[in-house]
Amino acid sequence: MTLFDSPSFAGHEGVHVFYDEKTGLKAIIAVHSTARGPAVGGCRMWAYGSSAEALEDVLRLSRGMSYKNAVADLEMGGGKSVIIGDSRKDKSPELFRAFGRAINTLGGTYYSAEDVGVSVADISEAHKETEFVVGLSGGKEGSGDPSPVTAEGVFRSTKVVVERLWNQNDLSGLTVAVQGVGHVGGYLADKLHAAGAKLIVTDVNQPVLEEVAARTGAQIVSPDAIYDVDADIYAPCALGATLNPQTLERIKARAIVGAANNQLATAEIGQILHKRGVLYAPDYVVNGGGIINVASELHARQSGGAYDWNWVDGKLERLMETLREILERSASEGRPTHEIADAIAEARINAARDAREKALKAA
Numbered sequence: 001m002t003l004f005d006s007p008s009f010a011g012h013e014g015v016h017v018f019y020d021e022k023t024g025l026k027a028i029i030a031v032h033s034t035a036r037g038p039a040v041g042g043c044r045m046w047a048y049g050s051s052a053e054a055l056e057d058v059l060r061l062s063r064g065m066s067y068k069n070a071v072a073d074l075e076m077g078g079g080k081s082v083i084i085g086d087s088r089k090d091k092s093p094e095l096f097r098a099f100g101r102a103i104n105t106l107g108g109t110y111y112s113a114e115d116v117g118v119s120v121a122d123i124s125e126a127h128k129e130t131e132f133v134v135g136l137s138g139g140k141e142g143s144g145d146p147s148p149v150t151a152e153g154v155f156r157s158t159k160v161v162v163e164r165l166w167n168q169n170d171l172s173g174l175t176v177a178v179q180g181v182g183h184v185g186g187y188l189a190d191k192l193h194a195a196g197a198k199l200i201v202t203d204v205n206q207p208v209l210e211e212v213a214a215r216t217g218a219q220i221v222s223p224d225a226i227y228d229v230d231a232d233i234y235a236p237c238a239l240g241a242t243l244n245p246q247t248l249e250r251i252k253a254r255a256i257v258g259a260a261n262n263q264l265a266t267a268e269i270g271q272i273l274h275k276r277g278v279l280y281a282p283d284y285v286v287n288g289g290g291i292i293n294v295a296s297e298l299h300a301r302q303s304g305g306a307y308d309w310n311w312v313d314g315k316l317e318r319l320m321e322t323l324r325e326i327l328e329r330s331a332s333e334g335r336p337t338h339e340i341a342d343a344i345a346e347a348r349i350n351a352a353r354d355a356r357e358k359a360l361k362a363a
């Protein structure tokens with residue numbers, strides 16, 4: 001395969017490769033779309049098997065960020081970056097300063113943040129060289145850990161789904177199976193418990209699992225058994241691709257609402273769930289609270305203000321309106337929810353791109 005053969009290039013505005021011999025930086029920044037604002041998306045550090053693999057990953061992820069940001073109705077486009085390397089061995093402050101200089105050359109077209117293998121401390125190093133990073137913990141605009149806001153978005157999404165399927169506005173009488181009670185799943189379990197849900201929980205981290213179960217009265221099951229439990233709602237909050245041909249036969253829940261990214265192993269799984277009448281709340285809508293929290297930092301900086309929970313809360317409510325629209329359209333058009341979510345995101349991106357082109361022509 002030659003460089004430009006990948007179909008994942010489609011729709012991208014720019015793909016930038018950076019190499020810094022002194023620090024060993026090998027990075028790719030992909031800018032999918034700036035139609036709705038600067039391309040915002042985290043940086044992933046991963047020991048990719050080849051540069052082609054890294055390229056494929058960054059292209060796929062940057063497109064995903066355009067969709068996630070658009071569906072959350074943020075004035076941001078989509079982009080992503082990857083640093084090729086082992087985050088346990090190859091990190092240094094100098095590497096992230098070099099990465100910061102790389103970001104800076106794009107002049108604000110792309111803003112970076114944390115992702116797998118990249119911490120707040122790493123992004124703070126990059127920040128010494130560029131203003132175009134978000135997800136910092138300090139300062140009056142700093143949005144800090146996004147997990148509680150992600151959990152709040154998952155919780156509100158669960159309530160939207162419960163209202164639709166069970167016609168009730170609390171969770172009493174319902175059982176939720178939470179897979180993974182880490183940063184997001186832990187906060188989510190507390191919220192579900194407070195709203196009256198019965199919980200079944202699992203995690204590979206036994207001490208954390210026992211702590212969450214003790215405070216929420218949850219039943220503990222082994223990691224593999226979570227797919228077989230009798231629950232009304234399955235909340236995947238650990239890994240991606242847990243909705244796959246093997247688990248599909250086992251999950252009895254009527255609804256799936258969780259924080260994990262890329263829950264559908266393939267798009268076809270989404271179609272099968274739809275045909276079976278299982279309500280799948282699209283992952284990138286449900287977990288949009290995290291990016292909303294990050295966006296609040298950019299908003300505060302641009303408006304000269306401070307972190308503002310009311311702004312975040314308003315965006316979360318808008319996201320829930322979009323989720324209601326997705327569920328409504330999925331039912332009326334007879335199409336899977338993930339397809340409707342994509343269609344809404346695409347329509348918003350295209351409308352912004354057309355408006356920008358029109359304004360450019362008029363100028």
Ligand code: NAD
Pocket residue numbers: 146147148150179180181182183184185202203204205208223237238239240259260261287288290291
């Ligand atoms: P985390 O690492 O804090 O929590 C994940 C938990 O899952 C951990 O406790 C881990 O022990 C557990 N786990 C791992 N493998 C497991 C398995 N096989 N079975 C059961 N449990 C397992 O991560 P997090 O920040 O809580 O994120 C959870 C998911 O939500 C991830 O997929 C992440 O990409 C996604 N997400 C997180 C945020 C956020 O704000 N943190 C935002 C959007 C999406």
